[in-house]
Amino acid sequence: MIHIINASYISSFPSYDTLPSHNLFECCFIGKSNVGKSTLINTLCHQKKLAKTSQEPGKTQLLNLFKIDFKTTKTKEFFYMVDLPGLGYAKLSKKQRGVMTKMVFDYLEKRNHLKYIFYLADARHVPLEDDLNILRFLIENNTEFGIILTKADKLKPAQLDLSLTQYKNILKTHLPYIPKIIYTGLKMPSQYLAILSEIETRLHE
Numbered sequence: 422m423i424h425i426i427n428a429s430y431i432s433s434f435p436s437y438d439t440l441p442s443h444n445l446f447e448c449c450f451i452g453k454s455n456v457g458k459s460t461l462i463n464t465l466c467h468q469k470k471l472a473k474t475s476q477e478p479g480k481t482q483l484l485n486l487f488k489i490d491f492k493t494t495k496t497k498e499f500f501y502m503v504d505l506p507g508l509g510y511a512k513l514s515k516k517q518r519g520v521m522t523k524m525v526f527d528y529l530e531k532r533n534h535l536k537y538i539f540y541l542a543d544a545r546h547v548p549l550e551d552d553l554n555i556l557r558f559l560i561e562n563n564t565e566f567g568i569i570l571t572k573a574d575k576l577k578p579a580q581l582d583l584s585l586t587q588y589k590n591i592l593k594t595h596l597p598y599i600p601k602i603i604y605t606g607l608k609m610p611s612q613y614l615a616i617l618s619e620i621e622t623r624l625h626e
């Protein structure tokens with residue numbers, strides 16, 4: 422298993438083609454505003470303020486690049502994570518929303534360095550048509566991706582089971598296959614290991 426030993430913020434970029442070039446693994450976190458993308462990056466990296474979070478949706482507005490130092494039993498290496506603005510943040514003007522949506526989708530579609538996408542959604546809600554459209558886009562775009570259902574700590578175990586089943590059932594009827602699903606929540610360390618394991622299997626592909 423990989424261990425993240427350090428993580429640093431590199432910079433924020435306004436478009437996919439202004440991000441620096443590299444030849445390492447890069448993954449990103451997408452999803453609607455406020456689902457917990459920035460919080461997840463901080464938890465994975467054991468830092469409270471690496472990626473900026475907020476109770477107010479719409480905190481992340483640019484493509485934020487982080488360098489992640491990790492070690493295995495044999496080596497020390499690094500890869501990159503990108504924190505993305507939330508999709509469909511209602512309080513922005515239509516024009517601003519359009520700019521941000523284009524920034525995110527251009528990044529997903531055109532960033533050659535991007536090797537894996539984590540699609541985050543709130544474990545308390547079933548996927549809606551807009552979620553399904555994004556998932557269909559990811560499938561059509563041929564990028565490898567997985568789903569992370571966040572805020573599972575807000576559900577009782579039986580409710581979480583039910584939510585997961587309902588989520589999968591809806592995907593089954595609307596998508597050609599069910600992607601890998603991991604749930605996370607505060608104080609659920611094994612789930613974070615499952616995410617690192619997804620990253621680890623793809624680091625050197």
Ligand SMILES: Nc1nc2c(ncn2[C@@H]2O[C@H](COP(=O)(O)OP(=O)(O)OP(=O)(O)O)[C@@H](O)[C@H]2O)c(=O)[nH]1
Pocket residue numbers: 453454455456457458459460461473474475476477478479480481482505506507508571572573574575605606607
């Ligand atoms: N209980 C609980 N709260 C969470 C979890 N993940 C995130 N939150 C809270 O949800 C709020 C939003 O978290 P962010 O990480 O800022 O969400 P985001 O997806 O980055 O939001 P944008 O940058 O606006 O797109 C914060 O108040 C977090 O503390 C979780 O797993 N459990």
Ligand SMILES: [Mg+2]
Pocket residue numbers: 458459460473474480481504505506507
């Ligand atoms: Mg954020």
